[in-house]
Amino acid sequence: MSLPSKQQIPVVVLAGFLGSGKTTVLNHLLRHSGGTRIGAIVNDFGAIEIDAMTIAGQVDSTVSLGNGCLCCAVDASELDVFLERLTRPTTRLDVIVIEASGLAEPQELVRMILASENPRIVYGGLVEVVDAAEFDATRLRHPELDRHLAIADLVVLNKADRVGEAELGRTRDTLAGLCEGTAVIPASYGRVAPELFFDCRPKAETVGQLSFEDLCADDGDDHRDHLHTEYESLSFTAEEPMDPRRLMGFLDGRPVGLYRIKGHVHFGAADPHNRYAVHAVGRFLRFYPQPWGRAEERLSRLVFIGSGIDTGRLRQELADCRETTPQDAADEHGMWGVLRYVRDQEA
Numbered sequence: 001m002s003l004p005s006k007q008q009i010p011v012v013v014l015a016g017f018l019g020s021g022k023t024t025v026l027n028h029l030l031r032h033s034g035g036t037r038i039g040a041i042v043n044d045f046g047a048i049e050i051d052a053m054t055i056a057g058q059v060d061s062t063v064s065l066g067n068g069c070l071c072c073a074v075d076a077s078e079l080d081v082f083l084e085r086l087t088r089p090t091t092r093l094d095v096i097v098i099e100a101s102g103l104a105e106p107q108e109l110v111r112m113i114l115a116s117e118n119p120r121i122v123y124g125g126l127v128e129v130v131d132a133a134e135f136d137a138t139r140l141r142h143p144e145l146d147r148h149l150a151i152a153d154l155v156v157l158n159k160a161d162r163v164g165e166a167e168l169g170r171t172r173d174t175l176a177g178l179c180e181g182t183a184v185i186p187a188s189y190g191r192v193a194p195e196l197f198f199d200c201r202p203k204a205e206t207v208g209q210l211s212f213e214d215l216c217a218d219d220g221d222d223h224r225d226h227l228h229t230e231y232e233s234l235s236f237t238a239e240e241p242m243d244p245r246r247l248m249g250f251l252d253g254r255p256v257g258l259y260r261i262k263g264h265v266h267f268g269a270a271d272p273h274n275r276y277a278v279h280a281v282g283r284f285l286r287f288y289p290q291p292w293g294r295a296e297e298r299l300s301r302l303v304f305i306g307s308g309i310d311t312g313r314l315r316q317e318l319a320d321c322r323e324t325t326p327q328d329a330a331d332e333h334g335m336w337g338v339l340r341y342v343r344d345q346e347a
């Protein structure tokens with residue numbers, strides 16, 4: 001099994017029907033990227049507020065934005081070419097967001113990313129933007145919307161400002177039926193916390209890993225405050241190895257409001273050679289085994305971000321996932337559940 005390199009960049013797909021607010025969400029992410037270097041791939045530059053940022057330079061159809069973000073126009077056939085360009089080490093990107101065209105089938109794009117032979121990328125999940133005011137009408141015109149929602153890892157219910165509480169609640173109920181178990185985040189003008197999509201710090205380590213102290217630190221910068229007021233976060237550290245079966249039981253049954261999980265897990269004797277980086281956005285979950293550093297402390301460190309979550313209960317459930325008896329470690333098939341979420345195991 002090839003291990004992901006330290007340079008792997010998560011690629012998040014932002015999909016949604018025409019006019020649902022994809023570009024608005026993307027602009028919000030770019031504007032609130034903090035220290036995160038975002039590569040954006042869009043269908044045309046028209047709607048991206050490039051003027052609002054200082055354009056540092058332009059190479060072919062790739063535009064470098066002053067805040068470290070990159071932007072390029074692409075049609076699907078060119079995707080690999082642009083991914084190659086955006087993943088060159090000189091770009092030092094932390095994440096790539098692809099805005100799908102309003103009429104595209106998002107699963108095609110997801111398939112292309114998963115099939116890409118570019119070793120520097122890793123699929124980071126599908127976010128579907130929905131127009132709260134046009135939801136019923138869009139479903140009537142485009143019944144395929146239900147299919148798109150069913151495969152989304154996270155749903156942004158945008159334009160919440162255009163509907164009343166009752167209608168918003170009704171749409172949320174419908175969405176809960178269409179994409180069971182997927183977090184639905186109401187938003188106005190695409191204002192969602194970037195932390196829900198990707199790590200918001202220049203990363204010193206690989207995807208899904210910590211910048212742990214950074215994430216937990218409240219340094220008073222704007223979107224961090226925003227996160228703290230709207231979302232709860234929980235950090236968990238354990239020196240005892242985690243029992244793979246129990247942890248998978250916890251992850252498979254995680255509450256819908258738990259949008260984001262990152263960190264790494266120590267499985268002890270179940271795999272003494274590797275630590276398992278975790279990356280989850282909504283229902284999307286992946287593990288990335290990586291060899292432990294020689295002097296690296298063997299422990300698990302995880303960060304959870306969500307809304308309406310019972311952090312005390314989650315902490316207890318996580319504590320219960322620790323190995324407590326030597327018999328726990330003797331379960332030779334214990335890792336199977338984890339390996340289902342390691343990319344090379346997906347056939």
Ligand SMILES: Nc1nc2c(ncn2[C@@H]2O[C@H](COP(=O)(O)OP(=O)(O)OP(=O)(O)O)[C@@H](O)[C@H]2O)c(=O)[nH]1
Pocket residue numbers: 016017018019020021022023024025047101102158159160161162187188189190
């Ligand atoms: N009232 C309201 N208008 C919004 C909101 N989000 C976006 N809009 C407006 O809706 C229109 C469409 O938004 P875009 O972000 O361009 O939508 P899009 O999904 O990128 O559109 P396409 O690229 O055409 O598929 C724009 O005029 C936005 O200003 C919102 O939350 N509330």
